[in-house]
Amino acid sequence: MTRETLLNIVLFAILPTTALVAFALDEPFIITLATKAAILALAGVGLNIALGLGGLVSFGHAAFFGLGGYAMGILASHAQSYTPLMETPFLIEGTKSMLVIWGVAIVASALAALAIGALSLRTTGVYFIMITLAFGQMLYYFAISWPAYGGEDGLSIYVRNDFPGLNTLDPIQFFAIAFGILAIVLFGAGRLAKARFGLALSAARQNAERVETVGLTPFRLRLVAFVISGAVTGLAGALFADLNRFVSPTMFSWHTSGEIMVFVILGGVGRLFGPVAGAALYILLEHTLGGLSEFWHVYLGLLLLLVVLFARGGLIGTIAGREVAHD
Amino acid sequence: MTDPLLKLSHLNKSFGALKATDDVSLTLVRGEIHALIGPNGAGKSTLIKQIAGGLRSDSGTVEFAGRDVTHLGTVPRARAGLGRTFQISSLAMEYTVLQNTVLGALGHDGGVMRFFRPVMKDRALVDRGMAALERVGLADQAAKRTADLSHGQRRLLEVAVALTLEPKVFLMDEPMAGLGASGSKRLTGFLDALRAQAPILLVEHDMDAVFALADRISVLVYGQVIATGTADEIKRDPTVREAYLGAEDAV
Numbered sequence: 001m002t003r004e005t006l007l008n009i010v011l012f013a014i015l016p017t018t019a020l021v022a023f024a025l026d027e028p029f030i031i032t033l034a035t036k037a038a039i040l041a042l043a044g045v046g047l048n049i050a051l052g053l054g055g056l057v058s059f060g061h062a063a064f065f066g067l068g069g070y071a072m073g074i075l076a077s078h079a080q081s082y083t084p085l086m087e088t089p090f091l092i093e094g095t096k097s098m099l100v101i102w103g104v105a106i107v108a109s110a111l112a113a114l115a116i117g118a119l120s121l122r123t124t125g126v127y128f129i130m131i132t133l134a135f136g137q138m139l140y141y142f143a144i145s146w147p148a149y150g151g152e153d154g155l156s157i158y159v160r161n162d163f164p165g166l167n168t169l170d171p172i173q174f175f176a177i178a179f180g181i182l183a184i185v186l187f188g189a190g191r192l193a194k195a196r197f198g199l200a201l202s203a204a205r206q207n208a209e210r211v212e213t214v215g216l217t218p219f220r221l222r223l224v225a226f227v228i229s230g231a232v233t234g235l236a237g238a239l240f241a242d243l244n245r246f247v248s249p250t251m252f253s254w255h256t257s258g259e260i261m262v263f264v265i266l267g268g269v270g271r272l273f274g275p276v277a278g279a280a281l282y283i284l285l286e287h288t289l290g291g292l293s294e295f296w297h298v299y300l301g302l303l304l305l306l307v308v309l310f311a312r313g314g315l316i317g318t319i320a321g322r323e324v325a326h327d
Numbered sequence: 328m329t330d331p332l333l334k335l336s337h338l339n340k341s342f343g344a345l346k347a348t349d350d351v352s353l354t355l356v357r358g359e360i361h362a363l364i365g366p367n368g369a370g371k372s373t374l375i376k377q378i379a380g381g382l383r384s385d386s387g388t389v390e391f392a393g394r395d396v397t398h399l400g401t402v403p404r405a406r407a408g409l410g411r412t413f414q415i416s417s418l419a420m421e422y423t424v425l426q427n428t429v430l431g432a433l434g435h436d437g438g439v440m441r442f443f444r445p446v447m448k449d450r451a452l453v454d455r456g457m458a459a460l461e462r463v464g465l466a467d468q469a470a471k472r473t474a475d476l477s478h479g480q481r482r483l484l485e486v487a488v489a490l491t492l493e494p495k496v497f498l499m500d501e502p503m504a505g506l507g508a509s510g511s512k513r514l515t516g517f518l519d520a521l522r523a524q525a526p527i528l529l530v531e532h533d534m535d536a537v538f539a540l541a542d543r544i545s546v547l548v549y550g551q552v553i554a555t556g557t558a559d560e561i562k563r564d565p566t567v568r569e570a571y572l573g574a575e576d577a578v
């Protein structure tokens with residue numbers, strides 16, 4: 001077993017262990033923190049598919065996170081007020097079913113990623129960063145100026161949505177849902193990275209010319225990666241909205257894009273468990289340093305600077321070393 | 328003689344006032360090695376890019392296996408069976424040596440939109456990648472990171488990746504560069520046998536290799552093909568001697 005595998009197992013165990021210990025000690029707030037870390041990690045796993053594997057520095061993943069959030073907010077608010085979403089040409093009702101909401105969040109953010117990707121992926125480097133940022137901000141201002149769903153104030157959902165057989169308002173049960181999804185997506189992302197698609201996508205990041213010369217189209221690979229990436233981050237957005245029982249345009253803001261990127265960079269770009277390490281560390285810092293000073297972001301900035309300067313592989317790279325060959 | 332697999336007709340390419348490719352026509356037929364030589368700046372690299380699809384020609388046509396590919400890009404030309412190696416190694420440096428050839432096998436196989444089965448456990452692809460490495464003598468380096476290879480080994484890996492594509496035509500841009508005397512000799516022997524599998528358009532500075540290998544040689548000077556012929560004809564050609572080989576009788 002390699003050091004990275006061992007580290008991954010430890011990282012995988014940290015969140016459920018924390019949640020279970022908190023459950024035993026009757027500390028629901030800690031469980032909620034662990035849930036938040038799991039959901040943010042999920043958003044990071046999504047970004048990592050584009051950023052880590054594909055080398056696509058998207059500064060607009062808040063667009064997908066927000067779309068997922070608003071998919072939940074819109075559907076649930078209509079169910080809450082017993083008003084249909086639309087009546088013509090056919091009736092669409094709101095819903096409180098998590099499964100349906102997740103489906104809508106995934107489809108909506110995947111379609112958005114397809115459109116945004118098809119346009120942005122024609123550019124590279126700094127232009128790609130700027131154009132994805134612009135799309136994110138476009139949705140942000142749209143959400144602010146759309147009064148039907150709360151505009152700037154956002155939308156409150158009074159009761160968490162339903163999952164068959166579980167009481168989602170119980171913190172430990174909701175944690176189980178969020179962590180279960182994270183586990184499934186981590187498994188899928190791990191397989192994807194090692195599959196044919198992952199090999200070609202990562203090769204296109206290292207050397208696009210090489211990939212073209214063997215007869216594969218980098219644009220297609222990147223677009224598919226971007227869509228998968230957006231869909232995962234969208235799903236995380238729906239869960240995040242359900243965790244807070246609140247959606248607001250902040251989910252769309254570039255701060256959110258930046259935060260998701262920070263999880264990935266802190267943990268280790270391109271490492272499967274990088275976002276898990278990054279998000280867990282972020283939440284930990286937020287609630288230890290954040291308790292000491294309102295200006296805890298200064299320390300986060302300092303840490304990020306150190307990681308970028310001295311530990312390019314992030315937390316995982318520092319502990320487990322360079323990624324090893326094929327197996 | 329069979330129809331040429333690769334046929335360039337009156338290709339032109341200018342960069343501003345500079346004519347990098349000036350009315351170039353040449354052919355590559357089954358079973359031959361056609362060497363393209365010329366001094367630095369003669370336009371060899373430009374011509375290679377025009378053939379491979381990375382650079383659009385101003386005028387003229389490129390026919391490949393009987394099909395006009397003039398307006399196709401790099402990817403469709405590669406898929407049609409053009410196996411290119413680069414002058415400056417162009418490999419996925421973070422990957423292992425074997426992963427690079429498996430990538431080539433994957434490109435040849437198509438079916439890249441598969442997301443679940445580990446590609447390095449795909450026997451068919453890995454076997455093809457391994458077989459290519461064995462042919463160029465890199466099998467013992469398979470698990471090494473490509474970035475850790477020597478310069479010469481990277482050159483060989485370029486050739487190995489091209490082999491996995493099972494191309495109809497090889498387009499090799501200075502494969503001998505940086506190989507050293509023994510390495511260059513071994514690769515010469517290898518290319519000699521390879522022509523039976525698919526013809527090679529060979530751009531090369533190593534004159535020993537060129538004269539040992541080439542069935543035909545074309546000499547490119549200032550973007551123009553000034554002569555095409557067998558090694559002996561080229562050695563005797565007075566315009567070539569003057570323009571390229573020089574007065575010192577280097578050959």
